[in-house]
Amino acid sequence: VIFGFVTNAWSDTEVKKKYYWNDQLKSVVKYVNDKEHGSAVRYFKNGQVKQKEYWIKGCEEGTWHTYYKNGRLRAINVFSRGVVIKYSVFNKKGKVTESEDFRFMRDRLVQLNGCR
Numbered sequence: 001v002i003f004g005f006v007t008n009a010w011s012d013t014e015v016k017k018k019y020y021w022n023d024q025l026k027s028v029v030k031y032v033n034d035k036e037h038g039s040a041v042r043y044f045k046n047g048q049v050k051q052k053e054y055w056i057k058g059c060e061e062g063t064w065h066t067y068y069k070n071g072r073l074r075a076i077n078v079f080s081r082g083v084v085i086k087y088s089v090f091n092k093k094g095k096v097t098e099s100e101d102f103r104f105m106r107d108r109l110v111q112l113n114g115c116r
């Protein structure tokens with residue numbers, strides 16, 4: 001893995017890029033004060049998007065999309081302060097194979113397991 005960094009001299013914000021051995025982009029992640037913060041994209045070796053993420057101060061947040069190598073949607077996960085509160089999993093044909101919604105107990109899940 002090869003690393004690349006883009007920094008902002010006016011803050012503790014940086015964008016870290018990682019590459020596969022063949023110079024193909026592996027990931028682009030924004031950091032603030034050495035914690036993931038903001039959007040992040042991870043890629044397969046073939047260049048297709050593997051996962052789109054969002055972070056707040058090192059905690060998973062919002063809707064994340066995960067893809068198969070062919071570009072089709074594999075899963076959607078919704079996070080709140082680091083805890084999955086809803087998810088759906090899709091087969092390679094795009095059909096939902098599994099889905100759960102924990103939003104009704106979000107506060108308790110976050111209290112027990114969430115980022116602080």
